[in-house]
Amino acid sequence: MSVAINLETCLVLVDIQNDFSAGGVLPVKEAEKAIEILNQYIPYFQGIGAPIFAVRNWHPKNHVSFKERGGSWLPHCVQGTKGADLNPNLKLPYGATVIAKGFLVEQDSDSAFQGTDLEIRLRQKMVKRILLGGLGIGDCLKKTAVYSLKAGFETFILTDGIRCLEVKRGDPQKSVQEIVKTGAQKLTLKNLAPLVKIRKQFMAKSRGKA
Numbered sequence: 116m117s118v119a120i121n122l123e124t125c126l127v128l129v130d131i132q133n134d135f136s137a138g139g140v141l142p143v144k145e146a147e148k149a150i151e152i153l154n155q156y157i158p159y160f161q162g163i164g165a166p167i168f169a170v171r172n173w174h175p176k177n178h179v180s181f182k183e184r185g186g187s188w189l190p191h192c193v194q195g196t197k198g199a200d201l202n203p204n205l206k207l208p209y210g211a212t213v214i215a216k217g218f219l220v221e222q223d224s225d226s227a228f229q230g231t232d233l234e235i236r237l238r239q240k241m242v243k244r245i246l247l248g249g250l251g252i253g254d255c256l257k258k259t260a261v262y263s264l265k266a267g268f269e270t271f272i273l274t275d276g277i278r279c280l281e282v283k284r285g286d287p288q289k290s291v292q293e294i295v296k297t298g299a300q301k302l303t304l305k306n307l308a309p310l311v312k313i314r315k316q317f318m319a320k321s322r323g324k325a
C-alpha cells in the first residue's frame with residue numbers, strides 16, 4: 116500500500132513534550148528516535164501546505180490526573196513550565212497549529228479531541244484523513260484514534276513514530292497493538308509515496324485549477 120499526502124490529509128502529533136522525553140518527569144523510552152522519524156513525515160505536509168497539528172498537555176498545578184489529587188500520574192506538563200514545552204528537537208514548521216488539552220483542573224483529556232477544538236479545525240480545513248503519531252501515555256493515543264474513527268476520519272497510526280510510557284513491562288508494545296485494534300490502519304514512512312512524486316502531483320492539480 117502506498118499513501119500519497121494531499122490537502123485533505125492532516126498530520127496530528129500528540130504529547131511530544133519535554134516531560135515525556137529524556138530527563139522529563141515521565142520519560143518515554145526511545146522518545147528521541149520517534150521524534151527523529153516524525154520529523155521525516157513533516158516535509159510531506161509542509162511541501163504542499165497540508166495541515167499539521169501538535170496537541171500538548173497543558174495542565175494546571177493541581178490537575179485531577181496528578182497523584183496528589185488521587186490520580187495516576189506525577190505532576191507533568193504543568194502550564195508555564197519547561198516540561199510542558201514541545202520537545203525542541205521536533206521540527207515543527209511555521210504555520211503548524213499547537214492545541215492545548217487537559218487545561219481544566221477537574222477534567223482530564225486523554226484524547227486529543229477531548230475538550231479541544233481539534234475536530235472543528237479539521238472540519239474547517241476539509242480534512243478527511245489523519246496520520247497520527249506521538250509520545251506519552253498509551254491511552255491518549257488509543258482514545259485519540261478511537262475518536263478520530265468515530266468522527267469519520269480515515270485514520271492511520273504511524274507505528275514507526277509512536278512511543279508509549281512503560282509503566283509495566285511490555286506496555287509500549289501492548290499500547291500499539293491496542294491502537295491498531297481500534298480499526299486504525301498501520302503506516303510507516305515506507306508506505307508513503309515518494310515526496311517528489313507527491314509534489315509533482317500537487318503542482319499538476321494546482322495548474323489544472325488555475
